[in-house]
Amino acid sequence: MALDHISALAGPMGEDAELRPARVEDLAFQGDHLRRQAHALWAAVExxxxxxxxxxxxxxxxxxxxxxxxxxxxxxxxxxxxxxxxxxxxxxxxxxxxxxxxxxxxxxxxxxxxxxxxxxxxxxxxxxxxxxxxxxxxxxxxxxxxxxxxxxxxxx
Known part of the structure; x- marks a missing residue:
């Protein structure tokens, strides 16, 4: 799902082009948060x-x-x-x-x-x-x- 979102952000944005940097920044933050949460869960169960x-x-x-x-x-x-x-x-x-x-x-x-x-x-x-x-x-x-x-x- 995240890769689909990245692909969409990498393509033509039309009228939303000025929003791309903020959306990409949010996606990068969410990806980092997801990694940390997955590591926390792995650490808790292993x-x-x-x-x-x-x-x-x-x-x-x-x-x-x-x-x-x-x-x-x-x-x-x-x-x-x-x-x-x-x-x-x-x-x-x-x-x-x-x-x-x-x-x-x-x-x-x-x-x-x-x-x-x-x-x-x-x-x-x-x-x-x-x-x-x-x-x-x-x-x-x-x-x-x-x-x-x-x-x-x-x-x-």
Missing amino acids: DTQVVVARTAQRRAEMADEEASVESAELTVRLPGGKTVTARLAPAGAADRHPGWITWKNETTTGTADSIEQLELEATLHTLATLLGPHLYDAEDDCDPTPPDSPHFATFR
Whole structure:
């Protein structure tokens, strides 16, 4: 249904053309909200270990087809100076089972719960999708954004 709505917004709008930006903005917000709600439901009905195993499996499957995050470390800082760092250890890391996202602040270290795991995985996937095309050289044989790619759409 959302893809039909996007398709309609991408086509000729006639008299409603000036409303397109606001409608597209609303659709993007609703899509993000839908993803967060689906992750919250998944986290509520599934054990964290299963969520971690499934997201790690999905990341491994995608690594054969598209750019993916191998490891990551992200530090968020508040204006007062407090920080929290989230880390996705690379496969084979000795400190944690592959796929677990851990976090650390000034006083505590922990492991992401199911909803944190899902939301951070989605964010990392978005970053890989956006940055992946920059890994390809002009002379590479493969096209980093094939026409049927669900990750990039071109609207004229």
